[in-house]
Amino acid sequence: MMHKLLNIDRRIVFVAVAIVILAGMALDTVVPLPASAEAQSVFDAVEATGAGDTILVAMDYPPSSASELDPMSRAALHHAFARDATVLVVSFDSGGAPRAAKMVDAVAAELGKVNGVDYAVLGYKPDMTAALIEMGTDIAGVFTEVTIDGEPVPTESVEAMQGVANYSDIALAVQMTGSKKYEEWVEYANARFGLKLVTGATGSVVTGQYPYLASGQISGLLRSTRGASDYETMVIDAYGHDDSGLEPDASKKMSVLFMGHLLILLFIGIANVGHWATRGGAKETA
Amino acid sequence: MSTDVGVWVGAILTLAMFSFLYRENVVYRVAEHLMVGVGTGVGVLLAIYYIFIPIVWKGLVAPKDGASVAWTILFTALGLLFLGPFVPKLGWLARIPAAVAVGYAAGQALPAAIQGRLFPQVLSTVQAVGDAGSAWAMINALIVLVGTVSVLAYFVMTVRRGPTLNVVSRVGVVFLMVGFGAVYGNMVISRFTILIGRMQFLFGTWLGILPT
Numbered sequence: 001m002m003h004k005l006l007n008i009d010r011r012i013v014f015v016a017v018a019i020v021i022l023a024g025m026a027l028d029t030v031v032p033l034p035a036s037a038e039a040q041s042v043f044d045a046v047e048a049t050g051a052g053d054t055i056l057v058a059m060d061y062p063p064s065s066a067s068e069l070d071p072m073s074r075a076a077l078h079h080a081f082a083r084d085a086t087v088l089v090v091s092f093d094s095g096g097a098p099r100a101a102k103m104v105d106a107v108a109a110e111l112g113k114v115n116g117v118d119y120a121v122l123g124y125k126p127d128m129t130a131a132l133i134e135m136g137t138d139i140a141g142v143f144t145e146v147t148i149d150g151e152p153v154p155t156e157s158v159e160a161m162q163g164v165a166n167y168s169d170i171a172l173a174v175q176m177t178g179s180k181k182y183e184e185w186v187e188y189a190n191a192r193f194g195l196k197l198v199t200g201a202t203g204s205v206v207t208g209q210y211p212y213l214a215s216g217q218i219s220g221l222l223r224s225t226r227g228a229s230d231y232e233t234m235v236i237d238a239y240g241h242d243d244s245g246l247e248p249d250a251s252k253k254m255s256v257l258f259m260g261h262l263l264i265l266l267f268i269g270i271a272n273v274g275h276w277a278t279r280g281g282a283k284e285t286a
Numbered sequence: 287m288s289t290d291v292g293v294w295v296g297a298i299l300t301l302a303m304f305s306f307l308y309r310e311n312v313v314y315r316v317a318e319h320l321m322v323g324v325g326t327g328v329g330v331l332l333a334i335y336y337i338f339i340p341i342v343w344k345g346l347v348a349p350k351d352g353a354s355v356a357w358t359i360l361f362t363a364l365g366l367l368f369l370g371p372f373v374p375k376l377g378w379l380a381r382i383p384a385a386v387a388v389g390y391a392a393g394q395a396l397p398a399a400i401q402g403r404l405f406p407q408v409l410s411t412v413q414a415v416g417d418a419g420s421a422w423a424m425i426n427a428l429i430v431l432v433g434t435v436s437v438l439a440y441f442v443m444t445v446r447r448g449p450t451l452n453v454v455s456r457v458g459v460v461f462l463m464v465g466f467g468a469v470y471g472n473m474v475i476s477r478f479t480i481l482i483g484r485m486q487f488l489f490g491t492w493l494g495i496l497p498t
Binding site: 011014017018021022024025026028064065066067068094095124125126129133178183186187188190191192202203204206207211214215216217224225252253256257260261264 | 307308328332336337394398399401402403406407409410414430465468469472473474475476478479480481482483484485486489490496497
């Protein structure tokens with residue numbers, strides 16, 4: 001019997017995970033959680049900006065990280081627009097750039113913001129390091145053209161870029177990534193040019209960001225789905241559903257994740273029971 | 287149920303990938319090869335649209351000035367040397383752009399690592415102890431300090447390891463294991479979230495059964 005606990009067919013585990021996730025999704029609940037301190041710092045950093053300030057939103061992630069990072073990007077865009085800040089969007093991920101443009105256009109349309117006036121999608125550049133360094137002196141020199149109403153126009157002629165030459169004209173950068181790209185933002189944009197930076201990260205890379213948070217090089221951090229959930233909850237609480245236009249997404253995922261957590265703990269428990277029981281049996285037999 | 291062709295293609299490919307959970311099969315392999323093929327195709331297109339046309343082509347056809355033409359020709363020629371290995375006797379030529387690329391990357395990364403990582407992190411680790419405003423902050427700062435020093439001690443390979451260094455290294459191993467555990471735990475959550483995203487796509491966006 002106990003040996004069976006150690007040899008559960010992996011397909012049973014997969015089916016159990018699928019059932020739990022589907023059940024969680026069907027329940028469609030939002031578990032209220034207290035906001036983490038690092039997510040609060042992100043909210044406070046955006047909240048400290050005002051009308052006329054420029055916020056740079058960097059969505060440096062591929063579609064595979066979208067499930068974790070899209071909710072934070074969406075919340076950051078809603079929050080920045082709610083603050084009446086001018087939003088500039090970049091992506092140093094080739095697969096993420098078109099999705100980033102699509103998302104900001106959708107959010108802006110929802111909130112009545114105008115492309116080129118209230119925001120500009122600067123787009124994608126392949127050599128991230130060189131681009132980050134050059135942006136420290138001339139952003140329009142790196143992203144020479146933006147698309148407005150389907151037509152490419154010189155970046156420097158766009159209203160959203162007036163008075164924005166380099167990092168010193170940007171109040172805050174919000175950077176989301178599922179890879180080590182945050183290191184380049186810290187090392188070049190923050191350390192070399194003093195750009196104030198808050199980040200959002202997938203669970204797989206977030207542990208590497210905590211030392212930068214502790215040193216103050218990153219002013220706030222959104223930790224995976226939990227961070228996204230905290231942040232979107234704070235934005236909705238502060239600006240309301242209707243004014244912010246933000247729907248809870250990560251918050252719903254958190255309740256599903258919670259059930260998934262319990263299932264994983266259950267399986268770990270079963271495996272441990274089986275392990276200890278059979279180990280004792282093996283000794284007696286010997 | 288969605289009527290969008292793109293959603294259907296995405297759903298079928300997602301199911302093809304999920305079929306691997308049962309066992310290796312031809313449907314999974316087709317989807318896998320498709321992903322590699324599409325990825326390569328996208329990579330080639332990106333190189334053309336973001337590097338060849340704006341940098342090489344425009345650099346030659348519509349240059350800013352004479353000097354920029356010279357730079358474009360020089361670095362394009364240097365890049366073409368990467369094709370040297372296709373001619374067996376000229377394979378050595380690829381070492382020239384490789385050396386330039388490595389030198390450029392190292393020269394760029396080293397000062398940035400010192401300025402952006404080494405100094406701020408050492409300062410932060412040490413200053414946190416002095417700046418601690420409460421007993422908990424002090425304990426936290428000391429844990430970070432001990433963890434940093436002991437983990438660094440574990441990786442000291444250039445001196446003979448005495449008993450003191452061994453003890454400190456063992457403490458470092460404990461910190462490393464805790465760190466790996468935290469990374470693994472976060473990784474599991476990360477993968478769970480990706481799975482939730484796919485399930486939302488399949489049962490919400492595609493089938494319209496569950497809320498997205």
